[in-house]
Amino acid sequence: MIYDVIIIGGGPAGLSAALYFGRGLKRALIIDEDKPRNIVTHETHSYLTQDRVTPQTFRKRAREDALKYEGNTLLNDRVTAIQQHNDGFIVQTPAGQFQSKQVLVASGLIEQLPAIKNIEHYYGQSVFYCPWCDGWEMRSKKLAVINPDERVLHMVMLLSNWTNQLEVFTDGHDDLTKESKKVLEDKNIPYHLEKIDEMSGEKGQLKAIRMAGGETVEVEVAFTYVHWNTNYEFLSGLDVEWDENNRFVLSQFGETSVKGLYVAGEAKDNFGSQLIAAAANGGEVAGFMMTGQIQEAFNKEV
Ligand SMILES: Cc1cc2nc3c(=O)[nH]c(=O)nc-3n(C[C@H](O)[C@H](O)[C@H](O)COP(=O)(O)OP(=O)(O)OC[C@H]3O[C@@H](n4cnc5c(N)ncnc54)[C@H](O)[C@@H]3O)c2cc1C
Structure with a gap:
């Protein structure tokens, strides 16, 4: 046939x-x-x-x-x-x-997800990539924006629609321009240039991101690059x-x-x-x- x-x-x-x-x-x-x-x-x-x-x-x-x-x-x-x-x-x-x-x-x-330890336990439940798909459920939460390059600014701008508790992670890259850093500073959005070591939480619910240097930041949700x-x-x-x-x-x-x-x-x-x-x-x-x-x-x- x-x-x-x-x-x-x-x-x-x-x-x-x-x-x-x-x-x-x-x-x-x-x-x-x-x-x-x-x-x-x-x-x-x-x-x-x-x-x-x-x-x-x-x-x-x-x-x-x-x-x-x-x-x-x-x-x-x-x-x-x-x-x-x-x-x-x-x-x-x-x-x-x-x-x-x-x-x-x-x-x-x-x-393919970024090489961050444990990310697969949270992806789809409290770690996402698409604000239009999952932004509403994450509204008003403490949110990590993970992206190694300048596109992080675009995500920050979009996600500011759903929450004002944003924190940026560039996962070991320092590609942000001076202007971008100033935007984040002026808006009181903390940014971390260190490599992310691990995500931790419970039953699909993200609770913290630990950086390579040992610092841990508590968050409830992350939007990541893939x-x-x-x-x-x-x-x-x-x-x-x-x-x-x-x-x-x-x-x-x-x-x-x-x-x-x-x-x-x-x-x-x-x-x-x-x-x-x-x-x-x-x-x-x-x-x-x-x-x-x-x-x-x-x-x-x-
Ligand atoms: C975490 C997450 C959350 C999302 N949330 C939303 C949301 O809330 N709302 C929304 O609109 N979108 C959401 N999306 C996006 C949505 O899943 C995609 O836009 C949509 O699935 C794309 O449809 P598609 O038909 O192109 O591909 P898919 O839905 O991925 O379908 C492709 C199919 O092809 C099959 N396939 C692949 N290779 C082969 C092969 N060699 N032989 C046979 N079969 C094969 C796969 O197994 C799969 O079944 C989300 C995506 C993710 C990852």
Whole structure:
């Protein structure tokens, strides 16, 4: 069987695309390893009609919507390789090989936390990166802003919307300009240039940050920098073009330099966004992909 499309990733981008494909009478295989980035949190925020549901509930509902349509099939598996074959693709997983006319990469971001001891115990519960996602819950709390470079000033500015108890940690870097330091000083925001040694707390609740020199600062919440990339190993067999910021080079319709290979959701920008943006983009790109397929069929029939 040749699927119209194989969707790699069953997050909001992939499932929203699947919903569109299902309603477009297409056969879509969604291959999802089911490791969404936000699984570390207890609640998802800011998605209209789904505000404050758990990530698991969000996924369950999204899957139910997509799988209502008989053309859609979900496989819980990991894509390990893709090859071009005739005018389409062969997608490889440990379970086997699957063939399709088009492929949509909706595999999100590969996320890497800074090398701070114990950070993983608090990430998603009292350590976050996105003020729009989790700022409201953290309002009025004593908040650490962790970022090694000048972007820390931008985060401080944003987070000042939710609390006036801010404290900056550059994690061993001294890249702040004199002007930035003066802004922090004028606003009575303490800053620490030392390397962070360890986070400590209890049951996911951050309580303190200890610096390499031994000083400990009590905080309730932290907003930290993280590293992202979309350089998935499974793409290595394709001649995919990337720009200087490690983003896919894409057409306005979300198509990569490889004909028939599209990208949607956070993978598109190589930057963290939000559930609603990923879902919207998944649907939009699915529409463009189907238009291509429908047009080809229509032209053949003439
Ligand atoms: C701590 C935290 C809190 C957040 N809170 C919020 C919030 O409150 N509100 C909000 O709007 N957003 C929030 N986000 C952001 C949100 O999670 C993302 O914007 C959203 O998940 C991106 O959707 P996506 O479909 O692009 O990718 P994802 O949701 O990450 O889905 C990608 C899917 O692809 C799968 N996959 C990857 N590689 C493969 C492969 N090789 N084979 C098969 N499957 C694969 C993954 O397992 C995953 O299931 C938060 C993120 C984090 C980390």
